[in-house]
Amino acid sequence: MAEAVALVDTLQNWTILDKIIVPTKNPDKKFVFGKGNFEALTEKIKKLPHVTAVFLNVERISSVTKTVLPITLTCFSGETFMETQNRLLREKELKIRNALEKLRKKRSLLRTQRRKREFPIISVMGYTNCGKTTLIKALTGDAGIQPRDQLFATLDITAHAGYLPSRMAVIYVDTIGFLSDLPHNLVESFSATLEEVAYSDLIVHVRDITHPETILQKASVLSVLKDLNLPSHLLESMVEVHNKVDLIESYQPTEENALAISALRGHGLEELKEEIEKKILKATGKKILTITVNLQGPQLSWLYKESTVQEVDVMPDDGTARVKVIISNSAFGKYRNLFPNSKFFVP
Numbered sequence: 467m468a469e470a471v472a473l474v475d476t477l478q479n480w481t482i483l484d485k486i487i488v489p490t491k492n493p494d495k496k497f498v499f500g501k502g503n504f505e506a507l508t509e510k511i512k513k514l515p516h517v518t519a520v521f522l523n524v525e526r527i528s529s530v531t532k533t534v535l536p537i538t539l540t541c542f543s544g545e546t547f548m549e550t551q552n553r554l555l556r557e558k559e560l561k562i563r564n565a566l567e568k569l570r571k572k573r574s575l576l577r578t579q580r581r582k583r584e585f586p587i588i589s590v591m592g593y594t595n596c597g598k599t600t601l602i603k604a605l606t607g608d609a610g611i612q613p614r615d616q617l618f619a620t621l622d623i624t625a626h627a628g629y630l631p632s633r634m635a636v637i638y639v640d641t642i643g644f645l646s647d648l649p650h651n652l653v654e655s656f657s658a659t660l661e662e663v664a665y666s667d668l669i670v671h672v673r674d675i676t677h678p679e680t681i682l683q684k685a686s687v688l689s690v691l692k693d694l695n696l697p698s699h700l701l702e703s704m705v706e707v708h709n710k711v712d713l714i715e716s717y718q719p720t721e722e723n724a725l726a727i728s729a730l731r732g733h734g735l736e737e738l739k740e741e742i743e744k745k746i747l748k749a750t751g752k753k754i755l756t757i758t759v760n761l762q763g764p765q766l767s768w769l770y771k772e773s774t775v776q777e778v779d780v781m782p783d784d785g786t787a788r789v790k791v792i793i794s795n796s797a798f799g800k801y802r803n804l805f806p807n808s809k810f811f812v813p
Contacts, residue, residue, distance in 0.1 A: 592672035594643030597709040601729035630743040675708040757810040
């Protein structure tokens with residue numbers, strides 16, 4: 467008995483409500499207990515409404531009983547095993563739905579905060595194991611990102627900060643990986659996880675170019691994106707990336723504007739960053755300007771706070787500096803209102 471109790475205690479979230487020793491000697495080898503013991507045990511369990519399972523020591527059960535037992539056992543609480551399983555699944559479904567609702571509210575809050583800070587958002591999409599997470603790790607330099615070789619490694623998106631060649635801060639969003647032959651009852655849930663894509667400034671579609679069905683996978687991704695009713699400019703500006711080219715000798719993309727890279731080896735990443743930056747500048751309406759500032763005034767500190775400062779060329783003779791910045795339309799409008807006499811030009 468002590469060994470059986472110790473075994474159950476090792477199971478997470480299980481609690482022993484009662485324990486009892488009942489003789490199992492019975493002329494009919496098909497049954498575990500005699501009729502009297504069985505009825506007494508049934509009545510005892512009915513008085514414990516929280517019972518969800520009954521553990522038996524099968525070492526004392528005959529081979530005949532073991533064969534018949536799975537067919538004859540029912541849950542003593544008044545529910546059949548199937549009814550209990552269905553109830554537990556319904557309760558779990560309700561918890562998941564509540565968690566998803568909280569997650570949606572959290573996403574909405576984070577999305578609002580990102581918009582206030584005007585961080586460009588780049589959604590990285592593709593099939594499971596195509597190298598999305600490895601690519602984001604390479605683009606951001608975040609050593610804490612660990613790709614996992616498993617389906618649905620995460621059922622939620624993750625966001626990671628990075629910098630483009632101009633030192634513009636951006637956020638890379640790692641979406642859930644696509645799956646081949648996704649069961650019909652999971653399609654809606656899967657599509658719901660991609661709702662964040664609609665709020666992106668740019669989509670990067672990563673393809674495992676070594677996969678035998680890479681062309682079909684591309685068609686599947688494009689079909690899902692169209693079903694999400696995304697803005698046309700978001701689909702038209704999408705960057706297509708052919709990953710794992712280090713596994714194919716002398717690989718050259720056949721699709722127009724596709725970029726060949728190896729996220730693992732670092733091949734082609736600089737070209738990809740430059741392409742992303744070009745698309746982000748166009749999508750967000752940000753400007754690259756050179757502004758002349760008075761070093762004794764607050765302009766330079768303001769620009770460091772509200773824009774991306776690329777270069778500062780100090781001219782000590784007149785106490786000014788030429789500052790090359792990447793700045794949004796709204797921030798530039800604020801700057802002109804605050805410092806109307808400041809000079810600027812497009813490099």
